[in-house]
């Protein structure tokens with residue numbers, strides 16, 4: 442039976458993707474960088490390469506991502522594509538990020554190009570900023586002070602719910618209708634952070650506001666939370682792209698692929714309201 446390997450299976454996108462594939466009756470192999478303990482898990486550390494060849498054995502389709510924390514996405518993903526090809530994998534869906542193709546020499550774009558030239562059936566998905574960042578990366582200052590602190594000014598973002606990304610990936614992994622195509626994935630509305638904060642406040646009943654900070658203060662904060670310096674600097678650069686307006690574009694890919702409208706920010710906020718109550 443066709444088996445699908447999901448890299449990042451315990452993560453924000455991957456955990457929903459695993460559930461959606463299972464609901465479709467697919468056999469799923471969940472990759473983890475930790476020791477594989479449960480049935481259906483396989484050890485694969487994409488940073489060290491440990492478990493790489495074994496993880497793809499008997500796999501026919503794979504979902505790949507580069508875990509957060511790394512800026513050498515090409516060095517992590519290219520060996521995965523090669524290992525998949527060597528193992529006879531038929532199709533890969535690679536998740537990078539919206540804007541990855543703005544620079545042919547960016548590490549994410551190099552990974553994409555390697556997949557495009559691999560001869561494998563593939564899709565590339567490039568999501569915009571996740572809605573789920575508000576209940577994960579940005580949550581500490583919301584819980585402590587009711588503030589979302591970012592260096593993004595009044596620029597808008599067409600945030601996407603990670604559940605929509607997973608739905609797109611589940612569809613792409615199980616159809617050949619879109620083979621060879623890359624998709625930018627966005628929500629259906631663009632909001633600035635004052636608007637996003639107001640929606641989070643309304644849905645959670647907690648006072649939440651947006652406060653602009655400098656990139657320097659943001660960088661200090663990120664490094665303070667233990668993120669590697671290079672990855673923190675990478676985040677500052679892409680937050681700068683947000684501030685410059687590059688995250689505002691709205692695309693129809695989610696509906697094209699899944700047949701459903703993207704989840705609205707208000708629905709995301711309602712579903713996650715417990716997160717901001719602490």
Ligand SMILES: NC(=O)c1ccc[n+]([C@@H]2O[C@H](COP(=O)([O-])OP(=O)(O)OC[C@H]3O[C@@H](n4cnc5c(N)ncnc54)[C@H](OP(=O)(O)O)[C@@H]3O)[C@@H](O)[C@H]2O)c1
Nearest residue numbers: 449451452453454473474475486487488507508538570571
């Ligand atoms: N957040 C955003 O706004 C945004 C926007 C666009 C694109 N993206 C892209 O989305 C990706 C992250 O997706 P996500 O948020 O769903 O991920 P996530 O929730 O951060 O989870 C990633 C998973 O990867 C696994 N992992 C960590 N280190 C690993 C390693 N060395 N080898 C193998 N697996 C490892 C972890 O599970 P284990 O502990 O089980 O190993 C973790 O659960 C990144 O590539 C990022 O660039 C994010």
